[in-house]
Amino acid sequence: MKLYRCRICGDTYLGSEAPSHCPFCGAHRALIVDTTEFPSGINDVQPTESELADLNASIELERANTRFYLGMALRKENEALSSGYKRLAKVEAEHCGIFCKLAKVAKPADLMEPGETSGDWKTDIEESLGREKRASSLYDEFAARATGERLKEVWEAISAVEADHIELDKVALTLVD
Numbered sequence: 001m002k003l004y005r006c007r008i009c010g011d012t013y014l015g016s017e018a019p020s021h022c023p024f025c026g027a028h029r030a031l032i033v034d035t036t037e038f039p040s041g042i043n044d045v046q047p048t049e050s051e052l053a054d055l056n057a058s059i060e061l062e063r064a065n066t067r068f069y070l071g072m073a074l075r076k077e078n079e080a081l082s083s084g085y086k087r088l089a090k091v092e093a094e095h096c097g098i099f100c101k102l103a104k105v106a107k108p109a110d111l112m113e114p115g116e117t118s119g120d121w122k123t124d125i126e127e128s129l130g131r132e133k134r135a136s137s138l139y140d141e142f143a144a145r146a147t148g149e150r151l152k153e154v155w156e157a158i159s160a161v162e163a164d165h166i167e168l169d170k171v172a173l174t175l176v177d
Protein backbone atom coordinates (compact mmCIF):
# COMPACT_ATOMS: atom_id res chain seq x y z
CA MET A 1 0.00 0.00 0.00
CA LYS A 2 1.11 3.50 -0.74
CA LEU A 3 -0.13 6.97 0.07
CA TYR A 4 -0.79 9.19 -2.93
CA ARG A 5 -1.90 12.77 -3.15
CA CYS A 6 -3.91 14.58 -5.79
CA ARG A 7 -2.08 17.71 -6.98
CA ILE A 8 -5.38 19.38 -7.82
CA CYS A 9 -7.59 18.89 -4.74
CA GLY A 10 -4.85 17.83 -2.31
CA ASP A 11 -6.82 14.84 -1.03
CA THR A 12 -4.91 11.69 -0.23
CA TYR A 13 -5.50 8.25 -1.68
CA LEU A 14 -4.40 4.99 -0.15
CA GLY A 15 -3.88 2.13 -2.59
CA SER A 16 -1.48 -0.25 -4.27
CA GLU A 17 -1.40 1.98 -7.33
CA ALA A 18 -2.63 5.44 -8.33
CA PRO A 19 -6.29 5.40 -9.47
CA SER A 20 -7.14 6.37 -13.08
CA HIS A 21 -9.00 9.44 -11.75
CA CYS A 22 -8.97 11.19 -8.37
CA PRO A 23 -12.07 9.87 -6.54
CA PHE A 24 -12.70 13.37 -5.11
CA CYS A 25 -12.09 15.88 -7.91
CA GLY A 26 -11.77 13.61 -10.95
CA ALA A 27 -8.23 14.75 -11.89
CA HIS A 28 -6.43 12.34 -14.20
CA ARG A 29 -3.83 9.82 -13.01
CA ALA A 30 -0.79 11.90 -14.08
CA LEU A 31 -1.79 14.39 -11.36
CA ILE A 32 -2.00 11.80 -8.60
CA VAL A 33 1.49 11.87 -7.21
CA ASP A 34 3.75 10.75 -4.42
CA THR A 35 3.09 12.88 -1.31
CA THR A 36 6.59 14.41 -1.71
CA GLU A 37 5.48 15.95 -5.02
CA PHE A 38 2.88 18.06 -3.24
CA PRO A 39 4.63 21.12 -1.79
CA SER A 40 2.84 22.59 1.23
CA GLY A 41 2.55 26.09 -0.27
CA ILE A 42 1.15 24.82 -3.58
CA ASN A 43 -2.04 26.92 -3.35
CA ASP A 44 -0.36 30.01 -2.00
CA VAL A 45 -0.83 31.98 -5.21
CA GLN A 46 -1.11 35.70 -5.86
CA PRO A 47 -3.75 35.94 -8.60
CA THR A 48 -3.74 39.02 -10.85
CA GLU A 49 -6.93 41.05 -11.05
CA SER A 50 -8.02 39.21 -14.19
CA GLU A 51 -7.17 35.79 -12.71
CA LEU A 52 -9.21 36.69 -9.65
CA ALA A 53 -12.19 37.56 -11.86
CA ASP A 54 -11.79 34.19 -13.61
CA LEU A 55 -11.56 32.42 -10.23
CA ASN A 56 -14.79 34.11 -9.12
CA ALA A 57 -16.51 33.05 -12.37
CA SER A 58 -15.27 29.49 -11.74
CA ILE A 59 -16.63 29.50 -8.17
CA GLU A 60 -20.04 30.69 -9.40
CA LEU A 61 -20.13 28.10 -12.19
CA GLU A 62 -19.25 25.23 -9.81
CA ARG A 63 -21.79 26.48 -7.26
CA ALA A 64 -24.57 26.54 -9.86
CA ASN A 65 -23.68 23.10 -11.22
CA THR A 66 -23.34 21.53 -7.75
CA ARG A 67 -26.82 22.77 -6.84
CA PHE A 68 -28.32 21.67 -10.15
CA TYR A 69 -26.95 18.12 -9.71
CA LEU A 70 -28.12 17.97 -6.09
CA GLY A 71 -31.57 18.88 -7.41
CA MET A 72 -31.39 16.06 -9.96
CA ALA A 73 -30.24 13.63 -7.25
CA LEU A 74 -33.42 14.23 -5.24
CA ARG A 75 -35.57 12.33 -7.73
CA LYS A 76 -36.63 8.86 -6.68
CA GLU A 77 -37.72 7.08 -9.86
CA ASN A 78 -34.26 6.09 -11.17
CA GLU A 79 -31.92 5.29 -8.31
CA ALA A 80 -28.81 4.66 -10.46
CA LEU A 81 -29.13 8.08 -12.09
CA SER A 82 -29.91 9.84 -8.79
CA SER A 83 -26.83 8.27 -7.26
CA GLY A 84 -24.70 9.17 -10.28
CA TYR A 85 -25.71 12.84 -10.19
CA LYS A 86 -25.23 12.98 -6.41
CA ARG A 87 -21.67 11.77 -7.03
CA LEU A 88 -21.27 14.41 -9.75
CA ALA A 89 -22.54 17.11 -7.35
CA LYS A 90 -19.82 16.13 -4.86
CA VAL A 91 -17.13 16.40 -7.55
CA GLU A 92 -18.38 19.86 -8.58
CA ALA A 93 -18.50 20.94 -4.92
CA GLU A 94 -14.88 19.80 -4.61
CA HIS A 95 -14.01 21.97 -7.64
CA CYS A 96 -15.78 24.90 -6.01
CA GLY A 97 -13.68 24.38 -2.88
CA ILE A 98 -10.44 24.29 -4.90
CA PHE A 99 -11.25 27.61 -6.60
CA CYS A 100 -12.27 29.15 -3.24
CA LYS A 101 -8.93 28.07 -1.76
CA LEU A 102 -7.03 29.69 -4.65
CA ALA A 103 -9.10 32.89 -4.37
CA LYS A 104 -8.78 32.79 -0.55
CA VAL A 105 -12.54 33.10 0.02
CA ALA A 106 -15.04 31.00 2.00
CA LYS A 107 -17.19 28.46 0.17
CA PRO A 108 -20.67 29.79 -0.82
CA ALA A 109 -23.08 29.27 2.08
CA ASP A 110 -25.74 27.65 -0.13
CA LEU A 111 -23.32 25.33 -1.98
CA MET A 112 -25.01 22.12 -0.80
CA GLU A 113 -28.63 23.30 -1.19
CA PRO A 114 -30.40 21.49 -4.06
CA GLY A 115 -31.27 23.86 -6.90
CA GLU A 116 -34.15 23.86 -9.37
CA THR A 117 -34.36 21.37 -12.22
CA SER A 118 -36.94 20.71 -14.95
CA GLY A 119 -38.13 17.54 -13.22
CA ASP A 120 -37.53 15.47 -16.37
CA TRP A 121 -34.40 13.30 -16.67
CA LYS A 122 -33.83 13.73 -20.39
CA THR A 123 -34.25 17.53 -20.28
CA ASP A 124 -31.96 17.80 -17.26
CA ILE A 125 -29.25 15.55 -18.71
CA GLU A 126 -29.30 17.63 -21.90
CA GLU A 127 -29.00 20.75 -19.73
CA SER A 128 -26.07 19.08 -17.95
CA LEU A 129 -24.37 18.39 -21.29
CA GLY A 130 -24.55 22.10 -22.10
CA ARG A 131 -23.24 23.05 -18.66
CA GLU A 132 -20.27 20.67 -18.89
CA LYS A 133 -19.37 21.81 -22.42
CA ARG A 134 -19.48 25.44 -21.27
CA ALA A 135 -17.38 24.66 -18.19
CA SER A 136 -14.73 22.74 -20.13
CA SER A 137 -14.29 25.42 -22.80
CA LEU A 138 -14.40 28.27 -20.28
CA TYR A 139 -11.64 26.65 -18.19
CA ASP A 140 -9.57 26.15 -21.37
CA GLU A 141 -9.87 29.90 -21.94
CA PHE A 142 -8.99 30.72 -18.33
CA ALA A 143 -5.98 28.37 -18.47
CA ALA A 144 -4.76 29.90 -21.73
CA ARG A 145 -4.82 33.46 -20.39
CA ALA A 146 -3.59 32.71 -16.85
CA THR A 147 -0.03 33.79 -16.13
CA GLY A 148 0.40 31.85 -12.88
CA GLU A 149 1.66 28.30 -13.43
CA ARG A 150 -0.42 26.83 -10.59
CA LEU A 151 -3.64 28.47 -11.79
CA LYS A 152 -2.94 27.25 -15.31
CA GLU A 153 -2.38 23.70 -14.00
CA VAL A 154 -5.67 23.70 -12.06
CA TRP A 155 -7.81 25.12 -14.87
CA GLU A 156 -6.32 22.69 -17.38
CA ALA A 157 -6.90 19.72 -15.06
CA ILE A 158 -10.49 20.69 -14.21
CA SER A 159 -11.30 21.39 -17.87
CA ALA A 160 -10.34 17.77 -18.59
CA VAL A 161 -12.60 16.57 -15.75
CA GLU A 162 -15.58 18.52 -17.12
CA ALA A 163 -14.87 16.96 -20.53
CA ASP A 164 -15.14 13.53 -18.84
CA HIS A 165 -18.54 14.62 -17.49
CA ILE A 166 -19.74 15.20 -21.06
CA GLU A 167 -19.07 11.49 -21.68
CA LEU A 168 -20.89 10.63 -18.45
CA ASP A 169 -23.97 12.59 -19.59
CA LYS A 170 -23.94 10.67 -22.86
CA VAL A 171 -23.99 7.39 -20.92
CA ALA A 172 -26.77 8.75 -18.67
CA LEU A 173 -28.89 9.57 -21.72
CA THR A 174 -28.87 5.88 -22.66
CA LEU A 175 -30.36 5.05 -19.22
CA VAL A 176 -33.53 7.13 -19.70
CA ASP A 177 -36.66 6.47 -21.82
Ligand SMILES: [Fe+2]
Binding pocket: 006, 007, 008, 009, 010, 011, 022, 023, 024, 025, 026, 027
Ligand atom coordinates in the same frame (compact mmCIF):
# COMPACT_ATOMS: atom_id res chain seq x y z
FE1 LIG B 1 -8.30 15.37 -6.59
Ligand SMILES: [Fe+2]
Binding pocket: 062, 091, 092, 095, 135, 158, 162
Ligand atom coordinates in the same frame (compact mmCIF):
# COMPACT_ATOMS: atom_id res chain seq x y z
FE1 LIG C 1 -16.56 21.18 -12.04
